[in-house]
Amino acid sequence: MLNIVDLRDQVDAEVDYTTMVPRAPFDVSAALDIVAPVCQDVATQGVEALQRLSEKFDHVVPQHFRVPAEALHRALEGLDPLVRQAYEIAIERRRVVAFQELGPQQVDVEVATGAVISQKMIPVNRVGLYVPGGRAPLASSVIHNVVPAQVAGVAQIAVTSPPQAEFGGLPHPNILAVCALLGVEEVYAVGGSQAVAMFAYGVDGLCRPVDMICGPGNIYVAAAKRYVQGRVGIDSEAGPTEIAIVADDSAIPSHVAADMVSQAEHDPMAGSVLITDSEELARKVDVVIAAQAAQARHSARIHEALKGEQSGIVLVRDMEQALAVADAYAAEHLEIHTRDADALAQRVTNAGAIFIGTWSPVSLGDYLAGSTHVLPTGGGAKHSSGLNVKSFLRAVHLIRYQQGATDAVAKDVIAFAESEDLPSHGNALRVRVEDPDGSRA
Structure with missing residues (x-):
């Protein structure tokens, strides 16, 4: 049912995975x-x-x-x-x-x-x-x-x-x-x-x-x-919501499939991506997804999302490559279903939110996990955080310098200002040093 992207022959140092992972345009x-x-x-x-x-x-x-x-x-x-x-x-x-x-x-x-x-x-x-x-x-x-x-x-x-x-x-x-x-x-x-x-x-x-x-x-x-x-x-x-799931052969296919289907339920443009080094898991998930999608209330919407260019299964050599692909994708929601999920989660650098282990599905975060569900999409997790307090x-800075502290750096400010050809900036310090009480004005 899902598109397959095989990256196992790619060398991490030589490719830009950002251009290879499934994602629909959002202009x-x-x-x-x-x-x-x-x-x-x-x-x-x-x-x-x-x-x-x-x-x-x-x-x-x-x-x-x-x-x-x-x-x-x-x-x-x-x-x-x-x-x-x-x-x-x-x-x-x-x-x-x-x-x-x-x-x-x-x-x-x-x-x-x-x-x-x-x-x-x-x-x-x-x-x-x-x-x-x-x-x-x-x-x-x-x-x-x-x-x-x-x-x-x-x-x-x-x-x-x-x-x-x-x-x-x-x-x-x-x-x-x-x-x-x-x-x-x-x-x-x-x-x-x-x-x-x-x-x-x-x-x-x-x-x-x-x-x-x-x-x-x-x-x-x-x-x-x-x-x-x-x-x-x-x-x-x-942009459209998205989920990426990094999984090895220890993952439970029905759990992975359910989470991909749940994300596809949002919108026909929603993205559901599985990144795995296990061909067997990929086959099982694909079969289970088809069954779950067929039985879902919003079946038509889900099928459209899962068959779109923004969804699919990405095959990788190992979890090192999986991590590189996940960081390039920078998912809004990233789930990790691996034996060492906690350790792998600590190494992720680009994700809106990270859901660790099979008992931490995105649906928890959507509703009442306690985390924010307002997260960057479309790769925005590379530079932005989710909405929070x-x-x-x-942030507003309040600057309080006493006279002695200002006098101590006046010559440095004057030199700095001259280097930028803004002499009046320097003069604002000079008049304070030369006329501290304003008596010469």
Whole structure:
């Protein structure tokens, strides 16, 4: 069922595995021309544009773009008790981990006598969270974005999710229920690139601009985030979700197959990749995947994802080559199913999150493991981290030099400034040394 990529005859030092591993293109630039006029319409026409765009893209115009408080409470009251319990466990575990991520809020370093540099962590003031509402109502995304923002100390958190015709123009009730559980009261029924524009530019009488936009979405949401970046901060341009699994002949085929199928369930563009040195495991996984996919509720979507160019089985010589391939792929989610999974995990350098051993499937991280599930895609793990508390904090340096400490390095600053042909920079130190009390002014 799966495409096979055989890399066993490749020499690590001579090849770029990045070009050889399965991955579908995700061209955000191509969508920019489409989202640019949408964003500009929202910026200039406000609610009128939201009404027109909501009708066009969501096929429903909400009675209220801002979700009424009673709708949030009603959604929470109507939540299935078992689902509510799962949400509460997820919130509790993510919050526990988030507090550990927070770390010290101020660090003071005395670089010389009378010369102190402090670093203070200041939270972003206002954050807008986009929550998809298409194939799957990602209530989990609310938890994994809101909890670290709250722990970071973000003062204002606004959430938006596409209006759903079947729910009277409101977002999915589960999304509203989680917002209520988390105490988020500013919730909007706006979707797509117009929602990103609403957060970036603000809409008079409805929504004030935010300082940062986070949350996943389709290629148009990603393109809109790129379009408004600079005016506001963004978390990332999330592409299709992906999983890579490094496995040897000790792996359990049904476990590996189930995790690849679960990732394919997200989207027809989702990537599921097995990297293994065992041909026997590869054959077994391929057979089991076909059986599991055929029985799945979203069988058509899963088959499309698994048969796409972004999914497949990569055959390698040994675990050393497997590690090299995994680091080149830089998976959003990396599972390790090997005899020495812990040791191998410590050697990985590029992954959004690493799931160690057969009892740590990605599905745990998606929901309530306590880790973040907002992770870099498309190889972004080579340079970016998953969303965490520090994503919502800005590091600000406070510089406190006493007179003696400044005098001690004045000549060095003057020399440095002259070397860059910026003499007035040096003069700012010279006047302090020559006229410390300003009496010559």
